[in-house]
Structures are given as C-alpha cells and as structure tokens.
Amino acid sequence: xxxxxxxxxxxxxxxxxxxxxxxxxxxxxxxxxxxxxxxxxxxxxxxxxxxxxxxxxxxxxxxxxxxxxxxxxxxxxxxxxxxxxxxxxxxxxxxxxxxxxxxxxxxxxxxxxxxxxxxxxxxxxxxxxxxxxxxxxxxxxxxxxxxxxxxxxxxxxxxxxxxxxxxxxxxxxxxxxxxxxxxxxxxxxxxxxxxxxxxxxxxxxxxxxxxxxxxxxxxxxxxxxxxxxxxxxxxxxx
Numbered sequence: 001x002x003x004x005x006x007x008x009x010x011x012x013x014x015x016x017x018x019x020x021x022x023x024x025x026x027x028x029x030x031x032x033x034x035x036x037x038x039x040x041x042x043x044x045x046x047x048x049x050x051x052x053x054x055x056x057x058x059x060x061x062x063x064x065x066x067x068x069x070x071x072x073x074x075x076x077x078x079x080x081x082x083x084x085x086x087x088x089x090x091x092x093x094x095x096x097x098x099x100x101x102x103x104x105x106x107x108x109x110x111x112x113x114x115x116x117x118x119x120x121x122x123x124x125x126x127x128x129x130x131x132x133x134x135x136x137x138x139x140x141x142x143x144x145x146x147x148x149x150x151x152x153x154x155x156x157x158x159x160x161x162x163x164x165x166x167x168x169x170x171x172x173x174x175x176x177x178x179x180x181x182x183x184x185x186x187x188x189x190x191x192x193x194x195x196x197x198x199x200x201x202x203x204x205x206x207x208x209x210x211x212x213x214x215x216x217x218x219x220x221x222x223x224x225x226x227x228x229x230x231x232x233x234x235x236x237x238x
Contacts, residue, residue: 019145020109022236024116031062031116031127032233034226035101035143037170038154040136043180043213045073047154048133050219051226052082059128059230062087062115064108066100066135073133089115097135098142105147108132112147128230139168150229152222156181157190164198172202176209176225183212 024030036044052061061083065073074090091107093100100108112130120126132148134141143151153174155163158181164171171177177199185192192210199208209221
C-alpha cells in the first residue's frame with residue numbers, strides 16, 4: 001500500500017517483524033488485520049465501534065483492544081454491544097502502547113490468533129476482519145507488519161490543526177489517516193483546509209478521511225476504505 005515516499009527507510013521500525021503469513025495452518029486464508037492507532041481521545045474506540053456497527057451484517061469481525069492497565073476500551077465495546085462478547089478481547093500492555101503493537105507484539109499476536117482459531121471453527125464461519133486498537137499514544141505510534149496488514153491513524157481537530165504539519169510516522173506512514181471530529185472545527189478554531197493541505201504535503205497520495213465519527217454515517221468513508229482493503233486482501237496472492 002505504501003507509495004514511493006522512502007518512508008520505510010526513514011522509519012525502519014515498521015520492519016521489526018516480517019509480514020505475517022497470509023494463510024492459517026490449515027491452508028485457508030486468514031482474516032485481514034487492520035490496526036488503529038492515534039493519540040488519547042482522538043476517537044479510536046468510537047471508530048472501532050462505528051466500524052463494527054457498519055460492517056457486522058456483511059462481515060465476520062473480531063476486535064482486540066489495548067490499554068496499559070485496564071480493559072476499559074473492551075468494556076466500552078461490550079456495553080455498546082457492537083459485537084457478541086466472544087468476538088472482543090483485551091490486552092493489558094503494562095507499558096507504553098507502542099511497545100505492544102510494534103516492539104514486542106507477542107501478546108497482541110496471541111490474542112489475534114486465538115480469536116481466529118476459536119471463531120473460525122464456530123458456527124459463524126471464517127473471520128473476515130480483525131481490528132486491533134492501540135492504546136492512546138503519540139505521533140510516533142506505528143504497528144509492526146508482523147501484527148497487522150494495514151493501519152489507520154486517527155487524529156482529531158480538537159488536538160490542534162498543526163498535527164498533520166508536525167508529521168511523525170503515525171501521520172506519514174499510516175495506510176489511512178483519519179482526521180476526526182470535524183464538526184468541532186468551528187468551535188476550536190481549526191482550519192480544515194489547512195489540515196488537508198498539510199496532510200497532502202506529508203502523505204502524498206496516501207488517503208486522508210475527514211470524519212465526524214459520531215454523526216450519522218460519519219464512519220462511511222472509513223468503512224468503504226476497509227471494504228476496499230478486504231477485497232484487495234482476498235484477491236491478493238497467498
């Protein structure tokens with residue numbers, strides 16, 4: 001998915017692990033794995049919840065959440081009943097969130113593989129999609145290619161309209177940058193056109209979605225992007 005930005009050379013930690021094997025031990029193609037990262041309060045959990053609601057009738061989905069010392073994000077998704085309880089699991093990282101999604105992915109990888117092994121043999125059939133939500137982190141947060149196949153980075157306008165200009169690997173290398181809470185822009189003085197220009201300068205042709213996730217159909221551009229990645233994954237070489 002990455003275009004010729006030399007970003008993989010600038011941020012080599014994305015290559016800490018080799019890309020995960022696309023097939024399960026029984027030879028069937030595994031679910032596509034999409035990571036969601038971003039600063040605290042940007043709307044990652046709300047995005048996961050909205051994606052589950054938008055896609056659960058057409059796809060078989062599971063979710064792994066990450067928190068440092070709690071299971072709060074998983075508990076929120078359970079309270080909202082976005083998926084059956086057995087499709088949501090939590091990882092307590094006990095350290096900086098990026099450690100568990102990039103540097104030592106063992107706990108998350110085990111959670112992902114356990115979900116796939118358990119759910120793919122049940123009545124729901126093989127999983128199509130696993131969403132891995134990082135704990136809230138800074139602009140350097142990226143997912144290991146050994147954990148996810150694609151990554152989304154979520155920022156919000158209330159965090160400051162200079163975030164795209166500041167860059168960092170979360171903003172510049174994510175397969176999709178989501179700029180959330182656009183409905184708040186008039187109230188916090190954020191310049192959406194300026195954010196779009198800055199994001200374009202940082203990301204080139206990599207896509208950017210401006211959203212208000214909690215509004216009606218606010219998640220639609222993100223859900224459409226996920227559908228495209230799933231189609232690409234399904235059609236890709238083994």
